[in-house]
Amino acid sequence: MHFKELEALVDIVKEGLQLDGVVISTPDFNPGFIHTMQYLQQMLTLRVFFIVEEISAQGTPVPFPSNHMYISSFERNGFQEELFSRLRCWFDEGLAPHTHHTRQIKDIALHLHSKSLKVGEFVIELTCKEFELLELLLECQGQYIPTEQILHQLWDRYTSPEIVRQYVYKLRHKIEIISGRSDIILFRRGIGYSVNPLI
Structure with a gap:
């Protein structure tokens, strides 16, 4: 209203x-x-x-x-x-007010309420779509998620798969510029995207 x-x-x-x-x-x-x-x-x-x-x-x-x-x-x-x-x-x-507010793996932490990512000592503000994308990748840490699956879960079926590539690129670039880390989100052609299990 x-x-x-x-x-x-x-x-x-x-x-x-x-x-x-x-x-x-x-x-x-x-x-x-x-x-x-x-x-x-x-x-x-x-x-x-x-x-x-x-x-x-x-x-x-x-x-x-x-x-x-x-x-x-x-x-x-x-x-x-x-x-x-x-x-x-x-x-x-x-x-879901009682769910965990932070998803953490080693030295990176994803914060629900602030929609931010903490990499070491660096805090990176995320858009909601960037947050949803990273949360999905963290949920399946160590597994590669196909572009089509990401598209199905985060966008509607009429959206081009190119939108996934664009968001991953922007997210990786943002993380690298602020924290200096370029090893967090991995990509394998024909397989999909994943969060580095060694971070």
Whole structure:
């Protein structure tokens, strides 16, 4: 819903409708909006995901967790795909609050809530799709996952396999630039992708 409908949301909940959470879009994350949302969350104890076009908080700290927020323009290339990926992560987090928050193998750790990867002492911020890709590879550590299987699990069947190669390339490049490690994600032509079992 749009932020202008917040008062209607309060009335709906007061009438007794139970909600697991709401997704709210706003063009401007200003102090007045922040105050209204804090009040709403305190009163209704709702889980809220924000779609924000830009932050204009005039120095005011934004008191909402970054994994519950997507700051981007609707016209931006790839907006819809990244938004749906983030919403899926957010929704899954709400369904399984008691699952492990960190997946760790030797000196790398994948953190659920911050959507980040820690390699040694280096922290690497990930998009939700990068996170999902790396989590899938870590789940099957030591095994090579075919491109088609990754595509089936993380994208819809109408998407080109090229998208998998593009995301793996960007993820490997990001890890190497920040941590200096180029040995974490492995590829074998005709077989697929894997996380290095020797890391």
